[in-house]
Amino acid sequence: MASNLLKGTMILTVGLLLSRILGVLYVIPLYQIVGEKYMALYQYAYVPYSIMLAIAVSGIPIAVSKFVSKYNALGDYATGRKLVKSSMVLMSITGILGFIVLYSLAEPIAQLVIKNDESFFTIKDVASVIKYVSFAVIIVPLMSLIRGFFQGYQHMTPTAISQLLEQIVRILFVLVGAFFVIKVFNGTEKTAISFAVFAAFIGAIAGLIILYWYWKKLKPEFNDLLTSSGNVTSNVSLKEIYKEILIYTVPFALVGIINPLFQFIDMITFNRAMLMIGKTADISNTYLGMLNMYTHKIVMIPVMLATGFSMTLIPLITSYYAKQDFGQVRKSLDQSFQILLFLTLPAALGISVLANEFYHVFYEQSDTGATVLAHYAPVAILFALYPVTTSILQGIDRQKLIILNLLLGILTKLVLNTPLIKTFETDGAILATACGYIVAISLNMFAIRKTLHYKSNMVMRRIFLIMVVNVGMLCLVFIVKWGLEKVFSIDNKFEALLVIIVCASIGAAFYGFVTLRLGLAQKLFGERLTRFTKKIGF
Known part of the structure; x- marks a missing residue:
């Protein structure tokens, strides 16, 4: 058990770590090409995109891996194959619908986060970049389905490699496109940002291609398992399959939305709260960019470990729980909590101590930016704990509690955000985020303890x-x-x-x-x- 958990986690972790590092490093040259003010426009596009992506696909890899792992543990390999075959078209439709919704809502979303009379960006500017980034939603649901299927068979490498390649291709398109627009064709920074956000679509295509290659490579192995099992099947109907997947997916769709939704709450409240205390729109936009874009990317680096753990924990805990092997479930929890904190705690605290140097290296020398990073970095520990605790509840079929605890965490953030921002400015938004996560994590741990008698x-x-x-x-x-x-x-x-x-x-x-x-x-x-x-x- 320990070796499987560590092996699967390390494969995903290495891929996610490299992907996350690239996701931070590319901001350095992009920052130099387009400038600090236009980077704010970039994050205005990516927060609503992240929310739509979370709604459309965030629960799918985990839900499919849980479903496939559950039936594989029972020797029923046919049901998982049945799911994948029937879901290809469904995920394609989901992607198209997600694209249409985000594209159509681009202007209403822009009106929520910015005013026409503000000095630098207009509603049209923000709506335009949201429309460009929405194309990526077409591809990602299908890609997520295939990743989840591989993870259900404990094959974590396809997910890790496809995520890494997706990131590499996206970053190359971002940087090359922005450079040519501004330096070669003398275009505007706003056009460069549009190219940069459209890169998410190009990267998604690259990720889908590598997953198809792995599918062709591993298909003989899957066929052998299907044949050796004697074509054992649970005779589960498609209606029952989708009902079970929906039960798994909805909680994790909401779980995946928590971080971008917290950022979105900042987007729609931060500028207004800062204006109430006499700060100008330019200062407010700059501070929001530091919080939601620059420091957030660095803070999320230690969190990639939690993502690897949560993706590996789901099929493992599901398998043990389906066999009623509660001893192994508890051992999995013991090991996960310890290793997670062993690695994330020093990373998060180290970033906080060296915040001035990190901000200087990645962006520029800024006392304000370094202070935001120093105060924000410890919250990464909460960002890391949350997906692991929700993965455990998902693995033991406590989906309703996940939703309830999540909503209470979001409500905490929403209620506290404006008054805390008015009192502490950027630190207030960070404090409200920490309080929201603490509420959700505490409730998750209480549910785990009550359900498994875990202590x-x-x-x-x-x-x-x-x-x-x-x-x-x-x-x-x-x-x-x-x-x-x-x-x-x-x-x-x-x-x-x-x-x-x-x-x-x-x-x-x-x-x-x-x-x-x-x-x-x-x-x-x-x-x-x-x-x-x-x-x-x-």
């Missing part, structure tokens, strides 16, 4: 130990950073990058040494690490 003092002790080691690591990083600042003034990107590399290396070495010496890392990562550490004296 582990051992996990709590190890989490406390992880926190203590992190405090020690951060103290060391503070000292190293202070010493480096005494040596040079950190006036350019190279010096800022050097500080990040030195501090991160020393911090990681300390963290690794202490956790290995305590035996914590060996207990979390299993026999292979234990054998290796014995050879080097731990």
Whole structure:
């Protein structure tokens, strides 16, 4: 169990990590090509696009992987194949409908987030980029269906590779297109942003092509499993299949929407709240761009681990739960919570401590931007915990609780956002986001504990130990950073990058040494690490 969880998680994690890093790095040259003000237009398009994508497809890979894994565990490989064959057309229709809806709502959405009399962007500008990005919705539902099918068979590589290739192609189109529009054809920055958001459609086509290649490659294996099972079938009708998929998908469609919806709440309330306290539209747009675009991309890097865990946990927990093997379910939970915090806590806190250097390297030197990043980075821990707790509830068939807890979290964000922004400005939006996630996660954990009678003092002790080691690591990083600042003034990107590399290396070495010496890392990562550490004296 442990090796399957770790192997599947690591495959997805590596792919997602590379994809996430590329998703941050490309902003650096795009920022230089179009400028800070026009990058705000870019995020105005991507937040509603992310919401539509979450509604259309976010639950599909997990729902399909859960469905396929469940019936595969019963020796019924035919039902999963039946699902895929019948769903191809359905997902294509879903994609077209999603495109039509987002394209049609582009102007009403633009009217929600911006006013015509604001100084820089018009409603027409925002509506235009939303229309361009909406084309990607056509492809993604079908792609998500195929990814979910592979994950149900514990094949995580197709998902990881297709996501990585999708990101690479999208970024190349973004940067090359923006460069040619502005530098070669002397076009406007607004046109360059339109090309940049349209790149999501081009990237999706590339991802679909690589998934088709994997389908051709793995189809003989799937056929062998179908034949060796003696064509065992549960005789589940298409109506029953879609009903079961819908039950799985709806909660995770809502789960996938939580982060972009929180951003959308910021979009429709932040500017108005800032105007109420006397801030100009230009300042408000700049601060919102720092929150929803620049810092958010960096903050989400540690969260990719949680995405890998949630995608791997669903089929594993479903399989054990279907067999009524509650011991293995609890072991999965123990391992997941510990490894998740072991890796995400130092990453999130490290970004917070080195926020000034990170913002300088990725964008420019900005005290305001660095402060937003420093305060926002710890929220990544909540971003990481939420999908894992919802995946557990999904795996044990508590979909209604997922929806209820999610809605209460969103309501918390909505109620607190404007008053907190008026009081603390950008920090208020961050605080409202943290409160919303804390409410949803706490309710999820309460439901998990009640349903599975889950309580582990051992996990709590190890989490406390992880926190203590992190405090020690951060103290060391503070000292190293202070010493480096005494040596040079950190006036350019190279010096800022050097500080990040030195501090991160020393911090990681300390963290690794202490956790290995305590035996914590060996207990979390299993026999292979234990054998290796014995050879080097731990």
